[in-house]
Amino acid sequence: MNIAMIGSGYVGLVAAACLAEIGHNVICVDNDARKIEALSAGSEVIHEEFLPELLARHRGRRLKFTTSLHHAVRPSEIVFIAVGTPPCESGEADVSFIENVCRDIAAEINGHGPKTLVVKSTVPAGTSDWIRSVLVRNGVPASNFELASNPEFLREGSAVTDFLYPDRIVIGSSSATGTELLRRAYLPLTSGSYHGCVSRVPQPDDSCSPAKLIVTKPATAEMIKHASNAFLAMKVSFINAVANVCEAVGADVEELVQGMGSDRRIGTRFLKAGIGYGGSCFPKDVSALRAVAEDRGCDFQLLDEVMRINENQRKAFLHRVRDALGNLKGKRLAVLGLAFKGGTDDVRESPAIALVQSLLHEGCTIQAYDPAAMERAREEFAPNGKITFASSAYETARNADALLVLTDWEEFLTLDFARIRSLLRQPILFDGRNLYNPDRMQDLGYFYFSVGRREIAPLQAKAAEASSEDAA
């Protein structure tokens, strides 16, 4: 099939590369000429596992890049829209990028055969109907196009495998033709016949069965996306609130999750306590759903609480650092991780960036390292010499008063913490992602602070404390 993908960001680019991988001819459009130039030249524009391999395999063959909507839309049967829907100040989703695209598409579709427009961007319920009216207002007869909603559920960091091996594919459409076209487009994934160069990464509780196809009304499809993200964000806030109680009563949140998650109705996934959720999706989608509910007069204060807990989680971590170090002014801190999660270079709404901003504000100097996000992170900070970027995790630790781990990068799991201890001025480790085993950190001589678990002091420090208590 011939497909156009409008918007070549984290979603559009991954979706386009994967659609090419399952056999379609895809033309990717973006109005950012530098991005298109870089993509055409084979440069990496985002950090995402398996994406370079797919791009190298299909670029110039089944996958092409252009800034011209005209060239992409005219030969395509399906036109996906994957532009951003950032939050407005009110919390509502800003759908103006979609409106602009629809106006541009309107100029292209009359007289060039039937087109199916598919909204992949995350949008509030009711947006499909509004898009239809935008197109009609811009001179496209309703009989000239089909419209469908096809929300995307990929996660950054595992976007390619999430796309190729999804749990479900949701199609929201009121037209049989549009539904049938999308059903055919996704057939390799729903039939399990895709056996390309990217293999499935097994997950706990994974049935390994092909993607389930869910066909429904557009408004339901749009709600499925918002409700899924809000539910996942709620799980994260729930476990963070539980973690705080664990600390207060001397329980261990990691062991609790094993106990609680062994109930198959609950499961252990998305119950990792830490410094709160971030990224370009959860924060904006929770507030967008909240705004939809409020607009329709529906009580959904639960979502306010999800957001409040998330905000407080970050503040609580900052308090912990302040309490343990006594005073932050003039402290030199090493920070590992700036991306909003491991596996990506994306720093949008990153809790790590927000924490670093607060620490700088309190008068710390920061030495930071992230395996992929330093270039994007640099743009978030005014160049004032208070933050520097190191070339490795070990370089970050040199002469620092404490080390803070703020992103769950896999490579942070295997660092040599004996070496890091020898580089730090003081062996103090704040683990904002519960990556390490407290007993191991105690053996290595660290003062170790994590989330929802006991605080650890090195064995020698404990022994000294006990003997001074005995002497008293």
Ligand SMILES: NC(=O)c1ccc[n+]([C@@H]2O[C@H](COP(=O)([O-])OP(=O)(O)OC[C@H]3O[C@@H](n4cnc5c(N)ncnc54)[C@H](O)[C@@H]3O)[C@@H](O)[C@H]2O)c1
């Ligand atoms: N990032 C994710 O993990 C993820 C996952 C699922 C769904 N989503 C949703 O997908 C949508 C896109 O998210 P993203 O993270 O890919 O955003 P992004 O900002 O990375 O990419 C959007 C792209 O659209 C381009 N664009 C904007 N206006 C355009 C126009 N008129 N013509 C052509 N290109 C245009 C931008 O230049 C940009 O490259 C959002 O609605 C988001 O909520 C994102």
Ligand SMILES: O=c1ccn([C@@H]2O[C@H](COP(=O)(O)OP(=O)(O)O[C@H]3O[C@H](CO)[C@@H](O)[C@H](O)[C@H]3O)[C@@H](O)[C@H]2O)c(=O)[nH]1
């Ligand atoms: O147990 C957990 C799981 C996640 N997080 C945090 O939650 C945020 C979001 O993580 P994740 O969901 O893995 O990444 P995203 O790429 O933002 O993906 C979410 O948002 C996308 C955009 O809508 C959806 O497509 C995905 O299904 C949805 O998981 C990150 O800051 C994580 O660190 C936790 O703190 N604890």
